[in-house]
Amino acid sequence: MSTSTLAHLRAANIPWLQHITVLASTFYFFAFSEVRTFLILYGLTAFLFDTEALLAALQDPTEPPLIPHPYLPFLGHVIGMFWYGASYFARVNAKTQYPIFTLQTLTARTIAVIDPVLAAPIQRASKNLSFYGMILEVTKRLVDFDEQSMEIIRFNLDGEHGSSEGLMNESQEMIASELSPGRGLNQLSTTQLDKFSELLSDLVRGTSTLEISLMDFVKRIFTIANAYTIYGPQNPFAMHPELVHKFWDYESGMIAVMANVFPFITARKPWLARKAINEALQEFVEKGYYRTASTMIQKRVQINLKHGLTTKMAGRAELILLFGVIGNAVPTTFWFLANVFGRPALLQKIRIETSQAISSTRSRDGKVKEKIINVTDLKTKCPLLVSTYRETLRTIANLASVRLVTNTHSVSAPGHPPYLLKKGSMIQIASGVIHGSESVWGADANSFNPTRFISSTTSSEQFSSETGASISAERTATALPKNVPSAAYRAFGGGSVICPGRHFAQSEILGFVALCVQMLDIEDVKGGTFDVPERDDQRIPLSVMKPVKEPQVVVKRRKGEEDVIWRLEL
Ligand code: HEM
Structure with a gap:
C-alpha cells in the first residue's frame, strides 16, 4: 500500500x-x-x-468528491432523491457547496454537476458522455418497446459505423432539420397558431363564461392543436377523442408505470391509458393515417419502418415524441399564464406591450371585425413578454440533463481543476440547482423577476430599429443577464441534444399567451385575481415542474372583445 x-x-x-x-x-x-x-x-x-x-x-483525487450519506450508506441518497424529489441535489449542495460531486448508491455512481461553467464542456463531450446511453432505458419503459426494437434503436449510438448510420442518428438529424428555423417550421407554426385561434374562439364565445382548472384549459387546447399540427387531421386524438383524457392520465402516472412493479395492478389507470394510446398509434401507422401528418412525422415513421421496427413498435415510438411535443409545452404555458394573470400589474404592462403586435380590420360600419396578432412582432417588439416567458421557464425547468460516461473522460473548465469522470458513472447536470443559484443569477435568484432577461441593450426601441427581424428575434430570445454563462440557462437542455423543438415551442407559447392576454379575462372562480400557485418540489416529473394546486378559474372574453374574430399569424 x-x-x-x-x-x-x-x-x-x-x-x-x-x-x-x-x-x-x-x-x-x-x-x-x-x-x-x-x-x-x-x-x-x-x-x-x-x-x-x-x-x-x-478514489482518485481528481474524481469529483464522493459525499457519503451521513446516516444510511448506499440507500440514503436513493431515499433522499425519492423523498425530496427534484430538490435533493439542492439540499446536498447547500451542505457541501462543491461545484461537482458524486453520490454513491447500491447500483450506481451519480455525479451531480452544480456549476454551469463545468456543465458547458460536459454537454459538449457527447462522444464520451452519452445522452442516449442514459435515456434509452427510460424510453423503453415509457412506451413499452420490445427487446428486438431496442436492439435496432441501440445500433451505432456511439457512431462506430459513421455519424449518420442507424435509426437514432437518422431520426435525430431529420427532426433537428425539420424543426430548425425555415420554411418547414414556419408552416408548422402557422398551422398551429390558426388552430389555437379556432379552438379558443370556439371554447370562449361571445358573453359566455367557462369554469375550468387553468391546467385543463391549456391541456384541452394544446393537446388537440398540437396533435392536429404535428400528426395531421387523422391523428389519434381526432380519431378517438376520449384519448385526450387518457393521454394526461398516463402522463400523471407514468413514473409508477415505468417503475414496472406489476404496473397492471399497481398503476392500473395510467397503464390502461397507455395501452389505449399505443393501440391508436399502431392504427395510425397501420392504416397509413401518418401520410396526412406533417412532413416530420411522415419521414419519422418511414425511417422507423425502414430500419425494421414493426408497425406496432413504430406506433409506440410516437408516444415518446408526443411527450416531447406536449408534455413540456402544456405545463410551461400553464405557468406562464399563471405568472401573468396572477400579477395584475404585469398583466397590464404586457397588455399594453403586446398591443403593438396587433393589426385589425373593420367592417363597413367602422366596427372592428378582426384582430390579428403577429407572433414575429411578439418576439421582436415585446421584450417583457419574452422575458417573462424565459423567467417562467427558469423557475420551473428542473429536469436534470443526464449523460452516461461511456469512456473515462477528464473535464476541465476555467477556474476549476480537471475532474476525472469514470466510465459507468451517471452524470446529472442539476438544472434546478443552477436555475436557483444566487452565485449565478444574483441575490434575487429565488424570486420571480419578469424583467430579468431584458438587458440594458435590448429594449423595444432597439428591436424596432433592428434591420432584420430574425436577428432581433434571436437577440430577444438569447438576452441572458450580464455575467450569466449560457450553460446556466438549461430549460431546453444543452449540447448536441438541445431540445430541437425550442423554436416551435417559443412561437406557440408566446402566441397563445398573447392571444389570451388580449382576448380574455381569467379570474379566480371565487372572483378577483387568483394566487400564483406554488411549485410542487416533491414530485419528480419527466418535464417541467408541476404546481401543488391548480387554480380553478373563470375564463371569459374581455369587455368589447365579445364579437371580435381573433387570429394569430407568424
Ligand atoms: C417549453 C417547452 C419545451 C421544453 C421546456 C423542452 C425541453 C426539452 C429538454 C430539457 C430536452 C432534453 C435535452 C437534454 O437533456 O439535453 C428536450 C428534448 C427534446 N425535445 Fe423539447 N422541450 C419543449 C418543447 C418541445 C417541442 C414543442 C418539441 C417538438 C415539436 C420538442 C421536441 C423535443 C425532442 C424531439 C427532444 C429529444 C432530442 C433528442 O433526442 O436529441 N420539445 N426538450
Missing part, C-alpha cells in the same frame, strides 16, 4: 480508533466461542457504515 493511500485512509471520515479499541477489547469481554460471531456482526456493521467513507478516501 503506497504512503499516499495510507495518508488518505488516515484522513478518511472513519472512526479507526473506535474500531481498534473495540477489536482489542473483544477478547477481554467475550468468551473465545463468542468472539467469532461478534466480529462478524461488528465487521458487517462497520462495513455497511464506513464503506462510503472508504470509497471516498480511496
Whole structure:
C-alpha cells in the first residue's frame, strides 16, 4: 500500500480508533466461542457504515468528491432523491457547496454537476458522455418497446459505423432539420397558431363564461392543436377523442408505470391509458393515417419502418415524441399564464406591450371585425413578454440533463481543476440547482423577476430599429443577464441534444399567451385575481415542474372583445 493511500485512509471520515479499541477489547469481554460471531456482526456493521467513507478516501483525487450519506450508506441518497424529489441535489449542495460531486448508491455512481461553467464542456463531450446511453432505458419503459426494437434503436449510438448510420442518428438529424428555423417550421407554426385561434374562439364565445382548472384549459387546447399540427387531421386524438383524457392520465402516472412493479395492478389507470394510446398509434401507422401528418412525422415513421421496427413498435415510438411535443409545452404555458394573470400589474404592462403586435380590420360600419396578432412582432417588439416567458421557464425547468460516461473522460473548465469522470458513472447536470443559484443569477435568484432577461441593450426601441427581424428575434430570445454563462440557462437542455423543438415551442407559447392576454379575462372562480400557485418540489416529473394546486378559474372574453374574430399569424 503506497504512503499516499495510507495518508488518505488516515484522513478518511472513519472512526479507526473506535474500531481498534473495540477489536482489542473483544477478547477481554467475550468468551473465545463468542468472539467469532461478534466480529462478524461488528465487521458487517462497520462495513455497511464506513464503506462510503472508504470509497471516498480511496478514489482518485481528481474524481469529483464522493459525499457519503451521513446516516444510511448506499440507500440514503436513493431515499433522499425519492423523498425530496427534484430538490435533493439542492439540499446536498447547500451542505457541501462543491461545484461537482458524486453520490454513491447500491447500483450506481451519480455525479451531480452544480456549476454551469463545468456543465458547458460536459454537454459538449457527447462522444464520451452519452445522452442516449442514459435515456434509452427510460424510453423503453415509457412506451413499452420490445427487446428486438431496442436492439435496432441501440445500433451505432456511439457512431462506430459513421455519424449518420442507424435509426437514432437518422431520426435525430431529420427532426433537428425539420424543426430548425425555415420554411418547414414556419408552416408548422402557422398551422398551429390558426388552430389555437379556432379552438379558443370556439371554447370562449361571445358573453359566455367557462369554469375550468387553468391546467385543463391549456391541456384541452394544446393537446388537440398540437396533435392536429404535428400528426395531421387523422391523428389519434381526432380519431378517438376520449384519448385526450387518457393521454394526461398516463402522463400523471407514468413514473409508477415505468417503475414496472406489476404496473397492471399497481398503476392500473395510467397503464390502461397507455395501452389505449399505443393501440391508436399502431392504427395510425397501420392504416397509413401518418401520410396526412406533417412532413416530420411522415419521414419519422418511414425511417422507423425502414430500419425494421414493426408497425406496432413504430406506433409506440410516437408516444415518446408526443411527450416531447406536449408534455413540456402544456405545463410551461400553464405557468406562464399563471405568472401573468396572477400579477395584475404585469398583466397590464404586457397588455399594453403586446398591443403593438396587433393589426385589425373593420367592417363597413367602422366596427372592428378582426384582430390579428403577429407572433414575429411578439418576439421582436415585446421584450417583457419574452422575458417573462424565459423567467417562467427558469423557475420551473428542473429536469436534470443526464449523460452516461461511456469512456473515462477528464473535464476541465476555467477556474476549476480537471475532474476525472469514470466510465459507468451517471452524470446529472442539476438544472434546478443552477436555475436557483444566487452565485449565478444574483441575490434575487429565488424570486420571480419578469424583467430579468431584458438587458440594458435590448429594449423595444432597439428591436424596432433592428434591420432584420430574425436577428432581433434571436437577440430577444438569447438576452441572458450580464455575467450569466449560457450553460446556466438549461430549460431546453444543452449540447448536441438541445431540445430541437425550442423554436416551435417559443412561437406557440408566446402566441397563445398573447392571444389570451388580449382576448380574455381569467379570474379566480371565487372572483378577483387568483394566487400564483406554488411549485410542487416533491414530485419528480419527466418535464417541467408541476404546481401543488391548480387554480380553478373563470375564463371569459374581455369587455368589447365579445364579437371580435381573433387570429394569430407568424
Ligand atoms: C417549453 C417547452 C419545451 C421544453 C421546456 C423542452 C425541453 C426539452 C429538454 C430539457 C430536452 C432534453 C435535452 C437534454 O437533456 O439535453 C428536450 C428534448 C427534446 N425535445 Fe423539447 N422541450 C419543449 C418543447 C418541445 C417541442 C414543442 C418539441 C417538438 C415539436 C420538442 C421536441 C423535443 C425532442 C424531439 C427532444 C429529444 C432530442 C433528442 O433526442 O436529441 N420539445 N426538450
